[in-house]
Amino acid sequence: MFERIERVPGDAILGLIEAFKKDTNPQKVDLGVGVYRDDNGNTPVMRAVKEAETRLLKSETTKTYIGSHGAPAYGDAVLPLVLGADSPVLEADRASATQSPGGTGALRLAADFIAKQLPGKGIWVSDPTWPNHHGIFTAAGIELHKYPYVDADNRLDFDGMLAAIKKIPDGDVVVLHACCHNPTGFDLSAEQWQTVLDVVRERNLLPLIDFAYQGFGQGLDEDAYGVRLFAEQLDEVIITSSCSKNFGIYCERTGCLIAVAKDAEQKDNIRSQFAIVARENYSNPPAHGSAIVSEILHDAELSAMWRDELTEMRDRVNTLRRDFVEALKPYGLDKKYACVGEQRGMFSYTGLTPDQVERLRDEFGIYMVRSGRANVAGFSQQNLPYLARAIAVVNDV
Numbered sequence: 001m002f003e004r005i006e007r008v009p010g011d012a013i014l015g016l017i018e019a020f021k022k023d024t025n026p027q028k029v030d031l032g033v034g035v036y037r038d039d040n041g042n043t044p045v046m047r048a049v050k051e052a053e054t055r056l057l058k059s060e061t062t063k064t065y066i067g068s069h070g071a072p073a074y075g076d077a078v079l080p081l082v083l084g085a086d087s088p089v090l091e092a093d094r095a096s097a098t099q100s101p102g103g104t105g106a107l108r109l110a111a112d113f114i115a116k117q118l119p120g121k122g123i124w125v126s127d128p129t130w131p132n133h134h135g136i137f138t139a140a141g142i143e144l145h146k147y148p149y150v151d152a153d154n155r156l157d158f159d160g161m162l163a164a165i166k167k168i169p170d171g172d173v174v175v176l177h178a179c180c181h182n183p184t185g186f187d188l189s190a191e192q193w194q195t196v197l198d199v200v201r202e203r204n205l206l207p208l209i210d211f212a213y214q215g216f217g218q219g220l221d222e223d224a225y226g227v228r229l230f231a232e233q234l235d236e237v238i239i240t241s242s243c244s245k246n247f248g249i250y251c252e253r254t255g256c257l258i259a260v261a262k263d264a265e266q267k268d269n270i271r272s273q274f275a276i277v278a279r280e281n282y283s284n285p286p287a288h289g290s291a292i293v294s295e296i297l298h299d300a301e302l303s304a305m306w307r308d309e310l311t312e313m314r315d316r317v318n319t320l321r322r323d324f325v326e327a328l329k330p331y332g333l334d335k336k337y338a339c340v341g342e343q344r345g346m347f348s349y350t351g352l353t354p355d356q357v358e359r360l361r362d363e364f365g366i367y368m369v370r371s372g373r374a375n376v377a378g379f380s381q382q383n384l385p386y387l388a389r390a391i392a393v394v395n396d397v
């Protein structure tokens with residue numbers, strides 16, 4: 001039977017990683033892969049994570065299953081992190097947490113829940129969005145639609161987005177990026193969140209907010225602005241949260257599916273359904289990552305250490321954004337690429353065209369995906385002058 005199976009092309013990013021590894025150019029720069037990098041190009045284990053692991057190794061007494069909802073202590077720590085320590089939603093017992101294998105796992109749980117419990121409802125994602133949104137929602141059998149997000153001049157197309165959302169059929173699901181939009185880096189302002197909320201309420205849509213980069217944009221609380229506004233103002237919201245980036249525990253697969261419902265009873269009903277989809281997918285989530293996160297968040301000293309380090313990472317990315325634009329000034333390109341300084345998070349839609357991306361790779365060993373999305377954490381004080389010169393060359397300056 002297997003002779004009929006066709007080979008499919010691998011992930012474009014993986015191809016990029018391979019090509020980068022083979023490149024012998026000593027000045028080569030990797031702006032493709034989606035993980036945080038420090039100035040030396042490493043993705044280190046955070047100090048608070050190492051300390052939490054040391055403590056866990058000593059205190060761990062069992063490796064038994066942790067249950068479909070994961071570790072209760074993890075849920076108790078993540079809910080206030082996402083919704084706010086003194087959230088009225090938590091006060092009213094309207095939110096539940098189900099631990100998941102990463103943000104991806106939370107998205108898949110949400111997708112299966114929607115396909116099963118809200119049959120016939122379509123799902124709307126930004127164009128562009130993280131490509132795996134397409135894969136996850138279609139794999140669950142949900143009909144996928146797009147709303148515009150970026151205009152031809154590489155700016156947030158808020159008018160286009162709003163006009164499209166206004167036409168979404170009653171009861172469909174709309175996916176919003178809480179912060180640090182992947183791949184563009186364009187985030188909504190407070191005012192824009194409110195405008196979207198009004199339309200979501202008017203059209204009776206179910207918001208699914210993907211929160212994969214809390215703390216990478218402007219701050220842990222600042223980045224949660226839209227999430228908290230929606231959870232407090234609407235009866236029903238689904239949130240998928242990830243600890244991969246903000247705790248740097250990518251391989252530990254640590255995320256959370258949060259349901260916000262009208263009241264405690266409806267919340268518990270939904271929660272019971274989440275346990276079923278979790279069981280059907282993988283039974284129980286992995287334990288180690290969530291144990292790290294709860295060890296940190298339930299300990300004042302480790303929490304402070306973690307917050308400081310996350311601030312360092314965020315500040316580094318935001319400084320590099322500004323320095324990148326600054327480095328382009330001598331070439332008269334600072335205005336053209338000013339958006340990189342204004343966007344948030346790890347990624348930037350630079351506005352570089354596929355041809356320019358190709359030239360950067362072939363002539364300078366600078367690697368990024370064809371859309372011109374760059375991982376800003378791949379910039380460094382050492383490589384910025386080289387990057388700026390290369391970008392000037394492909395702009396014929």
Ligand code: PMP
Pocket residue numbers: 034101102103104105130177182210212242243244245250254255
């Ligand atoms: N959503 C978005 C927008 C992402 O960029 C990512 C990670 N690249 C995820 C979800 C999934 O994160 P995780 O690694 O925790 O599965």
